[in-house]
Amino acid sequence: MANTAFQNALAQLATAAEILKFSPEVVRALYSPDRVLKADVTVRLDSGAEKTFTAFRSQYNDALGPYKGGIRFHQNVSEDEVKALSFWMMVKCAAVGLPLGGGKGGVIVNPKELSAGEIQRLSRAYIQAFYKHLGPTVDVPAPDVYTTPEIMGWMLDEYEKLTGTHAPGMITGKPLSLGGSRGRGSATAQGGVFVLEELMKKLGKKPEETTVAIQGFGNAGSYMAKILHGLGYKIVAVSDSQGGVYNEEGIDPQKAEKLKKAGGQLGCYCIGTVCTLEQMPSDGPCRAISNAELLELAVDVLVPAALENQITAENASRVKAKIIAELANGPTTPEADEILFQKGILVIPDVLTNAGGVTVSYFEQVQNASNYYWTEAEVMEKLKKIMVDAFNAVWATKEKYNIKMRTAAFVLALTRVAQAMRDRGN
Ligand code: NAD
Numbered sequence: 001m002a003n004t005a006f007q008n009a010l011a012q013l014a015t016a017a018e019i020l021k022f023s024p025e026v027v028r029a030l031y032s033p034d035r036v037l038k039a040d041v042t043v044r045l046d047s048g049a050e051k052t053f054t055a056f057r058s059q060y061n062d063a064l065g066p067y068k069g070g071i072r073f074h075q076n077v078s079e080d081e082v083k084a085l086s087f088w089m090m091v092k093c094a095a096v097g098l099p100l101g102g103g104k105g106g107v108i109v110n111p112k113e114l115s116a117g118e119i120q121r122l123s124r125a126y127i128q129a130f131y132k133h134l135g136p137t138v139d140v141p142a143p144d145v146y147t148t149p150e151i152m153g154w155m156l157d158e159y160e161k162l163t164g165t166h167a168p169g170m171i172t173g174k175p176l177s178l179g180g181s182r183g184r185g186s187a188t189a190q191g192g193v194f195v196l197e198e199l200m201k202k203l204g205k206k207p208e209e210t211t212v213a214i215q216g217f218g219n220a221g222s223y224m225a226k227i228l229h230g231l232g233y234k235i236v237a238v239s240d241s242q243g244g245v246y247n248e249e250g251i252d253p254q255k256a257e258k259l260k261k262a263g264g265q266l267g268c269y270c271i272g273t274v275c276t277l278e279q280m281p282s283d284g285p286c287r288a289i290s291n292a293e294l295l296e297l298a299v300d301v302l303v304p305a306a307l308e309n310q311i312t313a314e315n316a317s318r319v320k321a322k323i324i325a326e327l328a329n330g331p332t333t334p335e336a337d338e339i340l341f342q343k344g345i346l347v348i349p350d351v352l353t354n355a356g357g358v359t360v361s362y363f364e365q366v367q368n369a370s371n372y373y374w375t376e377a378e379v380m381e382k383l384k385k386i387m388v389d390a391f392n393a394v395w396a397t398k399e400k401y402n403i404k405m406r407t408a409a410f411v412l413a414l415t416r417v418a419q420a421m422r423d424r425g426n
Contacts, residue, residue: 041128060083067140068362069085074111085104089103092355093355093358111146128162136369152175188354198395299320331350397409
């Protein structure tokens with residue numbers, strides 16, 4: 001049976017702990033979350049009936065600062081998954097040098113089956129269940145899969161009603177009107193682009209000569225597609241939960257997005273022309289592909305931007321990309337990681353590639369705390385500095401120990417977490 005996400009996370013921890021020669025006490029402390037909160041939350045449906053959902057909040061480690069991490073609304077959410085995601089948040093924040101710990105939340109729900117009103121009531125119920133354990137200096141949630149700035153706004157409102165305070169820093173990824181940061185929407189993708197560009201410089205590769213396939217066309221993936229397209233990269237494939245499209249001549253992500261918004265599905269829009277799948281001859285350059293096919297395309301850069309466990313021991317040997325930039329959390333299993341390493345594929349790990357999101361969330365908190373707001377240009381300048389420095393620190397660690405970039409990011413991050421634990425006398 002395949003490992004769970006948390007077993008994968010612990011395998012990554014074990015590899016880094018061995019290199020760092022951590023004492024058994026430190027390893028034991030890092031082996032499980034500080035706590036996992038779990039609640040059954042009941043929501044009134046539009047029909048008048050009630051439905052109960054299981055909700056979680058995992059608080060992994062707060063040695064470096066308040067727990068920090070998104071809330072996911074998805075039918076596959078589980079306690080194991082939120083534990084793994086909260087562990088990766090701890091590593092991610094520490095890897096890029098943020099004064100934050102790791103947390104993550106989730107609700108087992110298929111949000112596509114709920115109306116906007118039902119989702120709002122579920123979001124408020126989540127805060128009612130956990131608000132005593134949240135707060136700007138305690139634990140700060142944010143959006144994740146199928147949660148949005150609008151949902152963050154409802155959650156903030158519920159928290160402020162329950163506590164009788166104004167506390168915009170209790171949650172990030174908020175709408176601008178409620179203290180959100182400029183640049184937060186595109187931050188995850190933009191951070192990924194900054195690190196990919198650093199790697200491209202090291203390898204002497206040019207955007208115009210680089211083909212890209214992106215799995216997942218949500219917040220992270222669609223911004224990544226648009227930014228890379230704007231920089232001259234050739235996006236040859238994109239996909240969402242319905243499937244994908246491939247066009248060897250390049251896809252215009254703006255047009256693909258428009259069609260998705262209009263019809264609910266990704267269309268096959270070609271550069272310079274408007275050609276839907278139906279209009280394309282079956283032997284033309286543009287065709288429908290499955291998510292499995294997308295992962296195995298012969299491209300320069302593969303960007304998993306959907307869910308975890310997409311590249312596994314089963315398909316890793318067929319992956320032909322030269323670089324994998326993990327915008328999703330945990331898309332590669334440890335077994336697959338080893339296969340990719342042996343094949344010489346460079347993997348920029350999730351904890352680095354997608355750290356732009358939490359970095360701008362941190363900027364959002366800083367702005368909330370000072371009640372003074374920055375321009376988008378200021379946000380991007382500060383984001384670039386953090387991402388470029390983090391990439392170079394990870395690269396230097398990789399070279400020093402002759403290890404994968406993922407292990408290097410873990411080594412850097414866990415060194416910082418362990419130091420903070422020691423300095424606290426823990
Ligand atoms: P989202 O809900 O906006 O988008 C998810 C996308 O994945 C959608 O296009 C959906 O159709 C697609 N998808 C779902 N199941 C799929 C499947 N089986 N195959 C292919 N595509 C599928 O979510 P998001 O915020 O873009 O998050 C995507 C990933 O990025 C997650 O792993 C998330 O944890 C990670 N991430 C997001 C942020 C952020 O700021 N949004 C930050 C860090 C990490």
